Amino acid sequence: MKSLILTYLFKTTIVAHMKKKAQYRGLFPGALEMMILKTLSWKPMHGYALAQRLKDISEDYLQIEEGSLYPALQRMLKTGWLETEMGLSARNRPVRVFKVTEAGKKHLEQELASVEKMFAGITRVLTLAEQ
Amino acid sequence: MRWFKQLFTRHRRYNEISESIREHIDEKVTSLMDRGMSRVQAERAARREFGNVTLIEERSREVWQWPTLESIVGDVRFALRQLRKSPGFTATAILTLALCIGANAIVFSLLYGLVLRPLNVPEGRNLYQVEVGKDRSPGMSYPDYVDLRDRNRSFDGLIAYEISTAGLDTDGNPSPVWLHTASGNYFDVLGIHPYLGRFFHSTDENGPNSAPYIVLSYAFWQSHFQSNKGVVGRTVRLNKFTYTILGVAPPGFRGTESFYTPALWAPIVNQQQIEGSSNLDKRGSQGRWVIGRLKGGMTPAQATENLNSIATSLAKEYPKEDTGMSFALARPGLAGDMLGGPVHAFVAGLMLLAGLILLAACANLGSLFSARAADRSREIALRVALGSSRGRILRQLLTEAVLVAMVGGAMGLAASVVVLRWLSAWQPIPDMPINITVHPDARTYIVSLLLALASGLLFGMVPVRQVLKADPYQGIKAGAFEFTDARRRVTLRDVLLTVQIAVCAVLVTSSLVAVRGMVRSLKSNFGFVPQNTMQVNTDLNMAGYSGDQVPMMQKRILDAVQRIPGVTAAGYASRIPLNLGWSETAVFSDSTTDYKMSNKAAQTIEYYASPGYFxxxxxxxxxxRTLNWNDSKKAPRVAVVNQEFARKLFGSEGKDIGSFFKIAGGTRVQVVGLVEDGKYGTLSEDPKPAMFLSILQTPSNAIWILVRSNLSPQELGPALERTLHGLDPGLPFTINTWEKELGTALFAARAASMALGVLGALGAILALTGIFGIAAYSVSHRLRELGIRIALGARRKEVLETALGRVFRLLTFGSLMGLLLGLAATRVLSFIVYQATPRDPLVLTGVVLTMLLIGILAIWLPAQRALSVDPLALLREE
Incomplete structure (x- = not known):
C-alpha cells in the first residue's frame, strides 16, 4: 500500500512541483520532504546520489531540476530532520552526506500515517460518491 | 537559543551549501564523462540540468536567514556607505548630537541625583523630613523632637541629627572632622546594617554624655584607618574625650543629606562634649533636623495632621516656646525645602533648557537631513522609478538618521560620564565635605539611549513628506533642481530654523544675564575687603579648653598673630560674613518690657567680634568707635551696628551712637559705633540689619581669625601655622585665604553661571551650524539661478539678497523672539544670581551682538560661494 501511495505521490505532486513549483506548494506541502526522508532513511546519500535515486525510482515522471533539492535539504537541516557528515561518493570522493536524524524518522512516520489516512478518505469518497 | 547559535554558524553553513553544490556538479560531470562526453560537454550538460547555481545557492541560504533582520543589516551597511561618502555632514551631525545628548545626560543625572533619587537607605521613599513653622525651616528643638517621637502615631520612627564638627585625635595630631550627631535610633529607623562592628542604639542613650561611641563612615575608615578591620573597639579622642569606635557604616551610606558626607556619627546625647555646649534641654533652641519613616498605610497628609495635633497640645503645655508651632513634611536630602526648593527649581529649569537644546539640535539635523534628501532626490526618484517602495526608501533614510543618532548618543554619553565622574569628586567648598554624587548609572544610559533613538526618529522624519510627494518623473527630468520651495511662503525648514534660533537666543540671553550678575556681584561692595586677608578657623573646645581659658587663649593667639612681621591687622569673631550659615536674633527697642517675638523691633544678624576685627x-x-579690650565681661554691654540696623531701630541716622537697645532676655546694649552695610548671608540678599557684640562679653569656642597683611598667602600661611603650633601643638585649625573661603557664598551663583554658560555656548554652536547648513543649502541649490542672474548683470548686493535674504530675515525674527522669551525666563535667575536683571543695556546689546556675530559667521562661507559663482563654468556643467 505504502509503495503505491509513494508512486502516486511522485507521479502527481512531485512532477507537478518540478514543473511548476507554486502549484505544488498549494497542493501538498511537505510532500517533497517526505520523499527525501524516505529515500535517505533507506541509505544516507550526498546531493547528486539523492537526485539520481529520485530520478531513477520516479522513472520519467520526474523531470528533475537537480538544484531545486537544495533549498528543501537546507530547510530540513534547519528543522533538524537531517544532518550532514563527511562520507565517500560512489567514485570515492569525499562528499557531504545527508542522513536522517531520529526527529526526521519520527516526522516521516507521522506524515506517512496522516497521508495514509487522507488517501483512505479520498479513496473512499471517490469510490463511494456515485453509489 | 538555536536561532542565536545559527546567527554565528551561518557562514559555515553558507560554505557548506556551496561545497555541496560543487561536489554535486563534480560528481555529475565525472559520471557524464564516463558515458563518453568530453569535459566541456559534460560540464555544460551538468550545469544545465542542475539549474541556476547562484539562484539556488541564494535560495538555500535564505533558509537560514532572518529576512527582516538581514534587510535591516543591509540598510545599515548601505547607510554606513552613504555616510562615509559625506564625512563633513556625518561629523557635523554626530558632533551636534554628541554635545546635546551629553548635556542632557549630565543634567538628567543631576536631576536624578538631587531631586528624584530617594535617600540611599532601604525603602527611602517612605522617609519624610519634618519641617517647622510657616517658613518651613528644618530646625527643631530637642525636647520638641522627643515629644513628637514619643507621641506620634504615624511614623515607625523619628530620627534627629545635626551637622557638626569636632577635633578628632587618632595619633596625637588632632584635626577637625565633620560629623553627624544623631539620635540613638538613627541607624535602626533608617534600616542600615553595619559593615563592621555595631551601631549605637536608643538603649545607649542614658542622659548627657552617656554614650561615648562613634561610627565611622566607610570612606573615612578607608582613608584614615587604611581599611583596618581591627578598628572596632579601638578608642580615639574626640575633643580630648575618649570615644570608642563601635563600627563602620556600609559603603553606600552617606548620611541623610545628599550634599553632605559626614566622616562619622556620634550620639546626639553627647552634644555637650562634641560642640562644647548643650542645648538639648532647651525647648526654644532649634537646630535638630528630623526625619521620619512613615507607617505603612499612612498618607503624608494624615501624618501632618497627626503632627499638628501634637503641636497644638505642645503649645498649651509650653506656651512660651511652642505657641503657634506647626509642622509640615518635605522630601529629605536637601535640608527639606530650605535648599530643596531653589535646587529643584533650578535643576528643573536646566532640564528644560537642555531639552530645548536637544530639540534645537533635532531641528538643525532635520533640516540637514531634508537638505540631504533633496540633494539625493535624483537617486530617490530613480529608485522609485525602478520599483522600490517609498516605505523602503524611508526606512533607508531613517536608518541613516538613527545610526547617526546612536553614534552621537554613544559619544555624548561617554563624554558625560567623564564630566559626571569629575562632578562627583568635586568639592566646591574648602574644608567641608559638601559634594553631590551624580555617578552615571543604568538610568543615565537608558535615558541617553532613548533620547538618541527618539531624536534620530524625530529628525529622520523631517524629510518624510518630501520623499512621499516626490514625483520620480519630474525628479529625473529636472535633476536635483526644484524651485517649488522658493515659491512656498513658509516651509517646514524655515519654521525649524526660526525655532532653533529662538532657543539659542534664549540660552545666550540667560547665560549673559548670569555672567553679568556674577561679574557685578564680584565687584559689589561686600561691606568688607576679602583681598589680602587670610582666615584661620579654630575651635578651642576641640583642643580641650573650657571656661575662662577660652578667651585668654584666644587673646594669646591674636597677640602672637599680630606679632608676625608683615601682618597689618588681625581680629577674630564668632562667625564671618558670607560664610556657611549665620545666626539671626530678635532685638527690642529700649522701651520694650515684654520680650515677645511680636514686640521685636528687628530681626538682626549677630556677630561676636574681637577688638581689631573691623x-x-x-x-x-x-x-x-570700634570694640576694644575694655569691653570686657565686667563692663557695660556695647555693640557696633550697621546702617540698616540704625535705620530700623532709631529711625533717622545720627541718633544711633550712645543709644540703647535690648536683646532677648532684656539685656540693655549701648551702641558705640556705626559701620557700613554689607552682605552677610548671601550675595543676593536685601540690606539686612547686623550688630557686632563684644566677644569678650559673650565668649565663643569656635572663632574665625582674620589676618590682613602685605604677605603672599604662601608666606603668611606657613607663618600662621608655625605660630599656632608654637602656642599649642594640639590645636586643630584650618587656614585659607578669605577670597577662597568666599567661594561658599558665590557657589550657587558660580554653578548657575557655569551651567548656563555651557548651555549658552552649546546653543550658539547649534545656531551657528544650523544657519550655516541652511545658508549653504540655499546657495548650492540656487547656484544655477545665481549664475544666470550674474550673467544677466546682477550686482553683488542683489546676488546676496537673492541667495541669503531669507535666511537673514529668519535669523532676525528668531533672535527677536528668543530675546523676548529669554528676558521673561531670566526673572527666575534673579533668585540665584546677584542682581540678575535682564533689563540691562549691556545684556541687551550683548545678545544682539552675539546673534549678529553668529549670523555673520554662519553666512560668511555660503555668501562667498554665492558671490564667486562663475556663470560660464556652471553653464558648461549642464
Missing part, C-alpha cells in the same frame, strides 16, 4: 575685615567705621 580693621582686619576692612569694614569702614562711619561714626563712633
Amino acid at each position: 580693621q582686619a575685615a576692612g569694614t569702614t567705621l562711619l561714626r563712633g
Whole structure:
C-alpha cells in the first residue's frame, strides 16, 4: 500500500512541483520532504546520489531540476530532520552526506500515517460518491 | 537559543551549501564523462540540468536567514556607505548630537541625583523630613523632637541629627572632622546594617554624655584607618574625650543629606562634649533636623495632621516656646525645602533648557537631513522609478538618521560620564565635605539611549513628506533642481530654523544675564575687603579648653598673630560674613518690657567680634568707635551696628551712637559705633540689619581669625601655622585665604553661571551650524539661478539678497523672539544670581551682538560661494 501511495505521490505532486513549483506548494506541502526522508532513511546519500535515486525510482515522471533539492535539504537541516557528515561518493570522493536524524524518522512516520489516512478518505469518497 | 547559535554558524553553513553544490556538479560531470562526453560537454550538460547555481545557492541560504533582520543589516551597511561618502555632514551631525545628548545626560543625572533619587537607605521613599513653622525651616528643638517621637502615631520612627564638627585625635595630631550627631535610633529607623562592628542604639542613650561611641563612615575608615578591620573597639579622642569606635557604616551610606558626607556619627546625647555646649534641654533652641519613616498605610497628609495635633497640645503645655508651632513634611536630602526648593527649581529649569537644546539640535539635523534628501532626490526618484517602495526608501533614510543618532548618543554619553565622574569628586567648598554624587548609572544610559533613538526618529522624519510627494518623473527630468520651495511662503525648514534660533537666543540671553550678575556681584561692595586677608578657623573646645581659658587663649593667639612681621591687622569673631550659615536674633527697642517675638523691633544678624576685627575685615567705621579690650565681661554691654540696623531701630541716622537697645532676655546694649552695610548671608540678599557684640562679653569656642597683611598667602600661611603650633601643638585649625573661603557664598551663583554658560555656548554652536547648513543649502541649490542672474548683470548686493535674504530675515525674527522669551525666563535667575536683571543695556546689546556675530559667521562661507559663482563654468556643467 505504502509503495503505491509513494508512486502516486511522485507521479502527481512531485512532477507537478518540478514543473511548476507554486502549484505544488498549494497542493501538498511537505510532500517533497517526505520523499527525501524516505529515500535517505533507506541509505544516507550526498546531493547528486539523492537526485539520481529520485530520478531513477520516479522513472520519467520526474523531470528533475537537480538544484531545486537544495533549498528543501537546507530547510530540513534547519528543522533538524537531517544532518550532514563527511562520507565517500560512489567514485570515492569525499562528499557531504545527508542522513536522517531520529526527529526526521519520527516526522516521516507521522506524515506517512496522516497521508495514509487522507488517501483512505479520498479513496473512499471517490469510490463511494456515485453509489 | 538555536536561532542565536545559527546567527554565528551561518557562514559555515553558507560554505557548506556551496561545497555541496560543487561536489554535486563534480560528481555529475565525472559520471557524464564516463558515458563518453568530453569535459566541456559534460560540464555544460551538468550545469544545465542542475539549474541556476547562484539562484539556488541564494535560495538555500535564505533558509537560514532572518529576512527582516538581514534587510535591516543591509540598510545599515548601505547607510554606513552613504555616510562615509559625506564625512563633513556625518561629523557635523554626530558632533551636534554628541554635545546635546551629553548635556542632557549630565543634567538628567543631576536631576536624578538631587531631586528624584530617594535617600540611599532601604525603602527611602517612605522617609519624610519634618519641617517647622510657616517658613518651613528644618530646625527643631530637642525636647520638641522627643515629644513628637514619643507621641506620634504615624511614623515607625523619628530620627534627629545635626551637622557638626569636632577635633578628632587618632595619633596625637588632632584635626577637625565633620560629623553627624544623631539620635540613638538613627541607624535602626533608617534600616542600615553595619559593615563592621555595631551601631549605637536608643538603649545607649542614658542622659548627657552617656554614650561615648562613634561610627565611622566607610570612606573615612578607608582613608584614615587604611581599611583596618581591627578598628572596632579601638578608642580615639574626640575633643580630648575618649570615644570608642563601635563600627563602620556600609559603603553606600552617606548620611541623610545628599550634599553632605559626614566622616562619622556620634550620639546626639553627647552634644555637650562634641560642640562644647548643650542645648538639648532647651525647648526654644532649634537646630535638630528630623526625619521620619512613615507607617505603612499612612498618607503624608494624615501624618501632618497627626503632627499638628501634637503641636497644638505642645503649645498649651509650653506656651512660651511652642505657641503657634506647626509642622509640615518635605522630601529629605536637601535640608527639606530650605535648599530643596531653589535646587529643584533650578535643576528643573536646566532640564528644560537642555531639552530645548536637544530639540534645537533635532531641528538643525532635520533640516540637514531634508537638505540631504533633496540633494539625493535624483537617486530617490530613480529608485522609485525602478520599483522600490517609498516605505523602503524611508526606512533607508531613517536608518541613516538613527545610526547617526546612536553614534552621537554613544559619544555624548561617554563624554558625560567623564564630566559626571569629575562632578562627583568635586568639592566646591574648602574644608567641608559638601559634594553631590551624580555617578552615571543604568538610568543615565537608558535615558541617553532613548533620547538618541527618539531624536534620530524625530529628525529622520523631517524629510518624510518630501520623499512621499516626490514625483520620480519630474525628479529625473529636472535633476536635483526644484524651485517649488522658493515659491512656498513658509516651509517646514524655515519654521525649524526660526525655532532653533529662538532657543539659542534664549540660552545666550540667560547665560549673559548670569555672567553679568556674577561679574557685578564680584565687584559689589561686600561691606568688607576679602583681598589680602587670610582666615584661620579654630575651635578651642576641640583642643580641650573650657571656661575662662577660652578667651585668654584666644587673646594669646591674636597677640602672637599680630606679632608676625608683615601682618597689618588681625581680629577674630564668632562667625564671618558670607560664610556657611549665620545666626539671626530678635532685638527690642529700649522701651520694650515684654520680650515677645511680636514686640521685636528687628530681626538682626549677630556677630561676636574681637577688638581689631573691623580693621582686619576692612569694614569702614562711619561714626563712633570700634570694640576694644575694655569691653570686657565686667563692663557695660556695647555693640557696633550697621546702617540698616540704625535705620530700623532709631529711625533717622545720627541718633544711633550712645543709644540703647535690648536683646532677648532684656539685656540693655549701648551702641558705640556705626559701620557700613554689607552682605552677610548671601550675595543676593536685601540690606539686612547686623550688630557686632563684644566677644569678650559673650565668649565663643569656635572663632574665625582674620589676618590682613602685605604677605603672599604662601608666606603668611606657613607663618600662621608655625605660630599656632608654637602656642599649642594640639590645636586643630584650618587656614585659607578669605577670597577662597568666599567661594561658599558665590557657589550657587558660580554653578548657575557655569551651567548656563555651557548651555549658552552649546546653543550658539547649534545656531551657528544650523544657519550655516541652511545658508549653504540655499546657495548650492540656487547656484544655477545665481549664475544666470550674474550673467544677466546682477550686482553683488542683489546676488546676496537673492541667495541669503531669507535666511537673514529668519535669523532676525528668531533672535527677536528668543530675546523676548529669554528676558521673561531670566526673572527666575534673579533668585540665584546677584542682581540678575535682564533689563540691562549691556545684556541687551550683548545678545544682539552675539546673534549678529553668529549670523555673520554662519553666512560668511555660503555668501562667498554665492558671490564667486562663475556663470560660464556652471553653464558648461549642464
